[in-house]
Amino acid sequence: MQSSNTHSYISYLKDIVDEECDLSVRAGVLMERLKAYEPELPKEMEPMVYVNYCEKSELGNPGCQKLSDLDSKTVEQDKAWYADRDPNTNEPKTTAQMFFTVYYAEKGDKMLHHFQGKIDMEQSEYK
Numbered sequence: 001m002q003s004s005n006t007h008s009y010i011s012y013l014k015d016i017v018d019e020e021c022d023l024s025v026r027a028g029v030l031m032e033r034l035k036a037y038e039p040e041l042p043k044e045m046e047p048m049v050y051v052n053y054c055e056k057s058e059l060g061n062p063g064c065q066k067l068s069d070l071d072s073k074t075v076e077q078d079k080a081w082y083a084d085r086d087p088n089t090n091e092p093k094t095t096a097q098m099f100f101t102v103y104y105a106e107k108g109d110k111m112l113h114h115f116q117g118k119i120d121m122e123q124s125e126y127k
Contacts, residue, residue, distance in 0.1 A: 010034050047104040052116075055096040067102055074098070078121050096121040
């Protein structure tokens with residue numbers, strides 16, 4: 001809700017209103033409140049990241065964390081995996097992919113923005 005991504009909730013509530021059931025009136029009221037919703041964000045909000053999926057679960061815990069914390073963890077893990085190479089192929093013995101969503105606020109903006117990305121650990125390629 002803080003990312004102002006209310007359209008899926010509004011769509012769900014609209015379906016309830018259209019059913020004309022006991023909850024239709026309450027759903028209609030909630031729908032109107034969501035349309036007017038503006039989240040309150042701290043003035044200096046640090047970007048947060050949600051790990052959607054990671055092949056190595058230890059890097060995805062906790063699922064939602066400060067971007068700077070996850071960045072530090074991945075840099076250290078990446079260095080270790082890059083250094084641990086198979087002597088026959090010279091390829092790293094361990095690699096992993098991580099899919100994530102970063103949430104951030106722009107200065108003076110009242111809503112969160114986000115972008116999704118992928119990282120291939122060992123090669124440090126951000127996509």
